[in-house]
Amino acid sequence: MALSWLKKSKKKSLSISTFGPSYQKISYKELHNATNGFSLENLIGSGASKSFIAECEALRNIRHRNLVKILTACSSIDFKGNDFKALVYEFMPNGSLEMQLHPEDGLKQLRSLNLLQRINIAIDVASALLYLHHHCQTPIIHCDLKPSNILLDDDMIAHISDFGLAKLLSKSGKEAFLNQLSSAGIKGTVGYAAPEYGMGSPLSTNGDVYSFGILLLEMLTGRRPTDKLFKDDLNLHNFVKLALPGQVMEIVDHSIFNEVGENDNTVSSWSDWTSGQTECLILVFQIGLACSAQSPIDRMDMNRVALELLSIKRKISLEA
Secondary structure, three states: OEEEEEEOOOOOOOOHHHHOOOOOOOOHHHHHHHOOOOOHHHEEEEEOHHHHHHHHHHHOOOOOOOEOOEEEEEEEEOOOOOEEEEEEEOOOOOOEHHHHHOOOHHHHHHOOOOHHHHHHHHHHHHHHHHHHHHHOOOOEEOOOOOHHHEEEOOOOOEEEOOOOOOEEEOOOOOOOEOOOOOOOOOOOOOOOOOHHHHHOOOOOHHHHHHHHHHHHHHHHHOOOOOOOOOOOOOOHHHHHHHHOOOOHHHHOOHHHHEEEOHHHOEEEOHHHOOHHHHHHHHHHHHHHHHHOOOOHHHOOOHHHHHHHHHHHHHHHHHHO
16 A cells, blocks of 8 residues: 555644545554555655645545545554554555656666656646646646656556645636645745746646646656756756757657567667657657746646647557
8 A cells, every 4th residue: 555644743634534434444553564664665745734634635526547546544643642644545566657767776677668658657647637627626736746746556557646735726717725725835846846836926727737847858858857967047948948859869768768678688779769759759848848838828738738648649659
C-alpha cells in the first residue's frame, strides 16, 4: 500500500466517516507494521491537518482511472499519544515517475522509458487534469503536479497522487476558492509552480497547466527544472525553446532511445529512428512549451493538449 499521513496535530479535522461506511477501519499499529515502520518507500507525503483535510475534500467525490484510489483511512493515536491521521492508497508497483526519470545510482537500469511510454504517461496525466478542471462537479486545482506525485501501476498507467495542496473552485466563472484548507502561502514546488504565483496572483487551473508543461519537458529532456545548468535567464522552458527544431537530438534524454532487447540487455536504437518519430518528438516538445508559457493566457487548453497527444501517439504507432 502507498501512504499519505499526518501526525502531531491536536486540531479537529474532517471526520474519516466523510468517505462513507465502505472504507475498512485500520489502526495505527496495523499501518505501522504494514509499512515497515512508515518506510519512505511507502510514503507519498506528510503534512499538517489543513493539508490532510484538503486531500479528504478533494478526493471524497472524484473517481478517475488516472487518479490514485483510496483503500482506507486511519484516525487514531500513535505510540506516543499524538493524534494520527492517514490516507492509504492502492499500491503502485512501478513507483513514481520521479524514480523512473531520476533513479538512484544503483537503479540506473530503470531509466528506460521509451518515447511511446512517456507519451502514454503524459496522456494519462493530461486526462486526469482535464477531468479535475472541467468534469468534476466542483473544479479542482491540484497545485503540486510533479514527477514524485505521479505513480505508475503494473501496466505503467499513471495516477496523480498527493492532493494535500488541492483547491476547490467556485463555478461563478471566477477563480475564487471554496476552501482555504491547505497551508497559506504554499502554492506548489519550486520549478513546477507557475511564475504568476510568485507575484501574488490567485491560483487557477492555468497554474496546473504550467506545471504539466514543465513536467512534459522534464520527461523528454531528463532534466529537472532545478538542474544546476539553469541559472540567470536560462530555465528549462528556454533551454528547450532555443534548441527546437534543429537541435532537438542534443537536448533529448538519450535513455528515450534505449529498448530492452534479448537477454534483457539494453541496446541503443537511436540509429533506427525515423524522421517521422523525430517530428513527433518535436511536436511533444512544442506542447510542453505551449503549456509552460510565461503568461497564463498564452497556455494551451488541457482539452486540446489531450487531443494533440493522442494524435501524436497514433503517428508514432504507425511509424513503429
